Every structure is written in structure tokens, then in C-alpha cells.
Amino acid sequence: DAGITQSPRHKVTETGTPVTLRCHQTENHRYMYWYRQDPGHGLRLIHYSYGVKDTDKGEVSDGYSVSRSKTEDFLLTLESATSSQTSVYFCAITPTQGKTEAFFGQGTRLTVV
Amino acid sequence: SQQGEEDPQALSIQEGENATMNCSYKTSINNLQWYRQNSGRGLVHLILIRSNEREKHSGRLRVTLDTSKKSSSLLITASRAADTASYFCATDALAGGGADGLTFGKGTHLIIQP
Numbered sequence: 001d002a003g004i005t006q007s008p009r010h011k012v013t014e015t016g017t018p019v020t021l022r023c024h025q026t027e028n029h030r031y032m033y034w035y036r037q038d039p040g041h042g043l044r045l046i047h048y049s050y051g052v053k054d055t056d057k058g059e060v061s062d063g064y065s066v067s068r069s070k071t072e073d074f075l076l077t078l079e080s081a082t083s084s085q086t087s088v089y090f091c092a093i094t095p096t097q098g099k100t101e102a103f104f105g106q107g108t109r110l111t112v113v
Numbered sequence: 114s115q116q117g118e119e120d121p122q123a124l125s126i127q128e129g130e131n132a133t134m135n136c137s138y139k140t141s142i143n144n145l146q147w148y149r150q151n152s153g154r155g156l157v158h159l160i161l162i163r164s165n166e167r168e169k170h171s172g173r174l175r176v177t178l179d180t181s182k183k184s185s186s187l188l189i190t191a192s193r194a195a196d197t198a199s200y201f202c203a204t205d206a207l208a209g210g211g212a213d214g215l216t217f218g219k220g221t222h223l224i225i226q227p
Binding site for chain 2: 035042044103
């Protein structure tokens with residue numbers, strides 16, 4: 001398995017609280033992605049990073065921010081969690097700009113109550 | 114917006130039978146990939162087919178790509194109980210250059226009956 005770890009694996013939080021999810025990789029891949037997976041929607045891209053401190057928005061970025069201060073870590077922050085952000089979040093990495101397979105973490109199940 | 118759409122949404126077959134899933138997409142692509150997701154787990158890459166390829170094999174998997182119809186199919190031959198999972202197609206849009214990630218369909222949930 002590719003060296004990619006997500007933490008926490010499960011989290012329950014209250015509406016309005018900030019939440020940070022962490023993705024850590026040991027593969028030294030340049031590109032990192034955050035997706036959310038919801039029933040009926042498949043996986044949707046939230047944010048992605050193409051290098052340290054280089055990030056951009058994906059399809060469903062509202063309410064989320066990201067940071068990448070080191071190659072190995074990509075953080076996803078929900079500034080003020082809402083019930084609509086209850087989802088399973090996946091981090092993915094790729095070594096090059098597209099054209100290759102993506103490696104996924106095991107996911108973080110987030111419940112906002 | 115979803116780029117790929119899998120069909121059918123769910124498929125149940127007997128062990129030993131072949132399973133075929135289809136994927137349609139909207140824009141020109143660099144490549145198309147298929148992933149498997151077991152319940153409660155992350156996605157695992159199965160196979161990648163480039164836009165200039167028409168067919169690719171990997172073990173019991175056969176993937177076809179028809180860029181004129183913007184469609185792909187995944188065939189799993191001689192299915193096994195362990196093939197029970199959700200299968201997703203993912204595209205790497207030509208316009209985006211690939212850096213902005215893969216676009217996934219909603220998946221086909223495959224159940225192999227013993």
C-alpha cells in the first residue's frame with residue numbers, strides 16, 4: 001500500500017466548531033487531493049495541491065480551506081462545521097500531473113451533529 | 114459536475130459469471146481509470162487506459178474505450194465473491210492538464226452471489 005495516512009479515521013463534532021483533517025504521505029508525491037464521498041454523488045474534489053504552499057479549489061470548495069506547509073502533509077479545515085459537511089473524506093496523492101493512478105487514504109468519516 | 118457516469122448503478126450476479134459495467138463521460142480526456150472500493154475502505158486503482166488506446170487487459174479485467182462515444186466498459190470475467198465492491202470510473206480531463214484531479218462517476222455497486 002502507498003504510504004498515505006489520514007487522521008482521524010472517525011470524528012463526531014458539533015455544528016459551528018472548527019475541524020481539521022490531516023493527510024500524511026511518505027511517498028514524496030507532489031500532488032495531493034481532498035475528496036468527499038456522499039451517497040448518490042460519488043467522489044467530488046474539494047481542494048488540491050500541486051506543491052508546497054500551492055493549492056487550488058475543486059468542485060465543492062465552499063466552507064473548506066486547505067494548507068500544505070510540507071510536502072508530506074495536506075490539511076483540510078472546516079472553519080465552522082455544518083451538517084451538510086457530514087461525509088466521508090478521502091485524501092489522494094499522485095506522483096505526476098495527471099496521467100497516472102491515484103493512491104487513496106482509508107478515509108475519514110466525519111459526522112456533524 | 115460529474116464527468117463520468119457508471120451504468121448500471123447496481124449489479125448482482127452469480128459467482129463465476131462475467132460482470133460488465135459501463136461509464137460515459139462528457140469532455141475530452143487524457144486517460145480513463147477504473148477504481149474499486151470495498152465497503153468502508155479507500156479506492157484502489159485497477160486499470161488505466163489512455164485516450165489513444167482502445168482496449169486493455171489486466172488479469173481478469175478487460176477495459177475498452179470508445180472516445181468517439183465518450184464511453185468505456187469494464188469487464189470482470191469469472192467473478193469471485195471477493196469482487197463484491199463498488200467500481201468507479203475516473204477521468205483526467207484533457208483541458209485541465211491533469212493537475213486538478215480526477216473526476217469520478219457515482220459508481221456501480223457489484224454484488225457477487227455465492
